[in-house]
Amino acid sequence: MKSFWEVPIIVVDVETTGHDAEDHRIMEIACVVIQGGEIVKEYSELINPHQFIPPFIEKMTGISNSMAATGSEAHEIMPTISEMLAMPGAIFAAHNVSFDWNFIQRSLRRLNLSIPLIPQLCTCKLARRILPMSLKKNVGAVASHFGIEIKNRHRALGDAKATALFLLQFLESLDNEYDIETIDELLRFQNKRIEQFHTPPAAIKRVESTLAELPDEPGVYKMLDKDNTILYVGKAKNLRERVRSYFQAGAQHPQKIARMVKQVHAIHHEVTGTELAALLLESKEIKRIKPQFNTASKKIRRFPFLRLNVNDPFPRLEWSPTIMNDGAEYFGPFRSGTLAREVVETVYRSFGLRQCTETLQPSIEKQPCFYHQIKRCGAPCAEIQSREEYLQEVDRARHFLSGSGGGLLERMEEEMLLESEALRFENATMLRNRLNELRRLFDRRADVSTSVTHNNTIIIVDANSRDKTIEVFFIKAGKLAHQEIIGRKADLSRFHALMEELYYTDSSGPVNDIVERLDPIEVDEIQIITSWIHRHSTSATILYAEHRSSEKLKEEFSYTIRNTHSEINEIPSDYNQLSCSIDD
Numbered sequence: 001m002k003s004f005w006e007v008p009i010i011v012v013d014v015e016t017t018g019h020d021a022e023d024h025r026i027m028e029i030a031c032v033v034i035q036g037g038e039i040v041k042e043y044s045e046l047i048n049p050h051q052f053i054p055p056f057i058e059k060m061t062g063i064s065n066s067m068a069a070t071g072s073e074a075h076e077i078m079p080t081i082s083e084m085l086a087m088p089g090a091i092f093a094a095h096n097v098s099f100d101w102n103f104i105q106r107s108l109r110r111l112n113l114s115i116p117l118i119p120q121l122c123t124c125k126l127a128r129r130i131l132p133m134s135l136k137k138n139v140g141a142v143a144s145h146f147g148i149e150i151k152n153r154h155r156a157l158g159d160a161k162a163t164a165l166f167l168l169q170f171l172e173s174l175d176n177e178y179d180i181e182t183i184d185e186l187l188r189f190q191n192k193r194i195e196q197f198h199t200p201p202a203a204i205k206r207v208e209s210t211l212a213e214l215p216d217e218p219g220v221y222k223m224l225d226k227d228n229t230i231l232y233v234g235k236a237k238n239l240r241e242r243v244r245s246y247f248q249a250g251a252q253h254p255q256k257i258a259r260m261v262k263q264v265h266a267i268h269h270e271v272t273g274t275e276l277a278a279l280l281l282e283s284k285e286i287k288r289i290k291p292q293f294n295t296a297s298k299k300i301r302r303f304p305f306l307r308l309n310v311n312d313p314f315p316r317l318e319w320s321p322t323i324m325n326d327g328a329e330y331f332g333p334f335r336s337g338t339l340a341r342e343v344v345e346t347v348y349r350s351f352g353l354r355q356c357t358e359t360l361q362p363s364i365e366k367q368p369c370f371y372h373q374i375k376r377c378g379a380p381c382a383e384i385q386s387r388e389e390y391l392q393e394v395d396r397a398r399h400f401l402s403g404s405g406g407g408l409l410e411r412m413e414e415e416m417l418l419e420s421e422a423l424r425f426e427n428a429t430m431l432r433n434r435l436n437e438l439r440r441l442f443d444r445r446a447d448v449s450t451s452v453t454h455n456n457t458i459i460i461v462d463a464n465s466r467d468k469t470i471e472v473f474f475i476k477a478g479k480l481a482h483q484e485i486i487g488r489k490a491d492l493s494r495f496h497a498l499m500e501e502l503y504y505t506d507s508s509g510p511v512n513d514i515v516e517r518l519d520p521i522e523v524d525e526i527q528i529i530t531s532w533i534h535r536h537s538t539s540a541t542i543l544y545a546e547h548r549s550s551e552k553l554k555e556e557f558s559y560t561i562r563n564t565h566s567e568i569n570e571i572p573s574d575y576n577q578l579s580c581s582i583d584d
Contacts, residue, residue, distance in 0.1 A: 025049035030156035046071035
């Protein structure tokens with residue numbers, strides 16, 4: 001069964017002229033699609049309901065009768081909604097899902113459009129089972145609990161986006177704390193009988209002084225029993241909020257966590273500065289300590305990759321659900337296994353890499369396979385193509401995966417349009433998905449390697465706005481080489497020296513062509529870093545060492561550090577040129 005991280009979850013919100021789907025109409029609709037732990041698409045339209053909007057609804061939503069009259073017609077919008085809901089493997093989600101689904105179903109029926117068979121997920125039900133009993137469960141209260149700001153409350157897109165964001169929080173919690181990851185488990189959980197867990201007063205009393213002293217900062221916490229044995233290690237974006245949630249009256253925990261809370265006698269914590277630092281420290285501590293109540297193999301939010309087996313004399317490309325300790329070269333990450341497989345198919349069709357799985361022993365006596373006949377492989381097995389020629393094709397594929405479209409994307413777009421004009425919509429949709437994923441993959445500066453084990457980057461994240469501190473992470477070959485919290489006015493000369501040592505010494509240039517075998521801790525570290533970069537590429541500053549002179553990297557680093565937390569609103573005119581320039 002597929003993981004709920006892999007499939008598209010379509011979070012929907014409708015604003016309507018009333019509460020009855022038979023008598024009233026949709027006046028605004030929004031769909032926010034999440035997949036692979038991030039928002040991948042947003043859609044919103046105002047619809048003319050051809051009905052009077054009551055004053056109380058007009059006041060609540062801000063949608064007046066005159067505004068609604070300028071909206072699109074339902075027959076113009078609902079076919080798009082129907083197509084979106086028909087995406088393979090999709091889940092329909094909403095807060096009080098039956099309300100939104102009834103209105104959409106009725107609208108589709110009126111227009112004689114097909115109503116897709118799609119699983120339904122209610123975020124309100126999830127909230128009742130995951131959040132404290134004392135917390136209200138409406139969209140505004142749940143969003144506020146997670147620190148999510150709703151722009152345009154009671155408008156379709158504002159509410160749908162907020163719902164999507166706290167649904168992602170729920171999915172993380174279900175994955176990490178409830179050991180739930182498949183679609184079936186998720187859908188069953190929303191209807192699970194609510195069992196109220198009463199935190200023993202003795203447990204609260206034992207730790208109440210510690211709870212009062214916890215900071216509102218990211219970090220790692222450890223739960224200890226009466227013998228000072230560590231029961232559990234966890235990470236938090238906000239230590240105070242996360243740890244206190246275990247000891248609130250009426251807290252609803254999975255059975256495993258409930259047993260743990262009863263045994264807690266002490267709590268230790270360590271402030272890390274940023275969530276990324278907390279993730280890395282948590283992973284290391286779990287593997288070092290192996291606490292009783294942590295999942296045997298701590299789950300990390302994983303994204304699939306492409307794997308190039310460079311140890312084979314005739315390397316193959318395939319998709320992989322994770323990074324493995326096998327000396328191969330990995331590219332990505334991708335949002336889902338489906339999209340990773342589609343990109344592999346694109347590479348096969350475009351670069352002629354072999355698809356056979358056996359170890360090749362080339363011989364002129366061998367008969368080429370079907371793929372050679374359709375010009376999808378040069379047949380190195382039959383010595384029609386030499387090993388040197390095959391490796392040149394591998395290099396072309398590697399160059400493509402490292403950010404150079406080489407005209408392939410344009411050809412794919414033309415092919416997609418031809419398929420659409422020929423009414424072959426399934427093929428057109430598949431090509432569109434590949435295009436979107438490849439464009440996201442290439443949405444980094446030109447010729448920056450997407451090879452995970454060749455990842456040489458500097459990550460700069462706000463650590464504490466009040467203290468104006470910044471956390472910097474130096475990543476070498478995908479692994480953490482240095483991590484430190486500094487002030488905006490810190491002496492940067494030693495960091496410049498570190499850049500020179502890590503990325504520009506004679507022994508290892510910006511791209512290290514040797515793929516080394518990694519131990520399990522290093523594999524998890526690379527996984528955490530690449531997944532975090534994938535999810536936070538818009539909120540953190542990420543500097544790529546590849547194809548940059550040391551001076552330009554130092555200049556860009558210095559500028560970023562000096563102007564984080566500053567009041568400067570204008571970026572110097574030459575900075576964009578500096579950031580995007582590539583040295584040959």
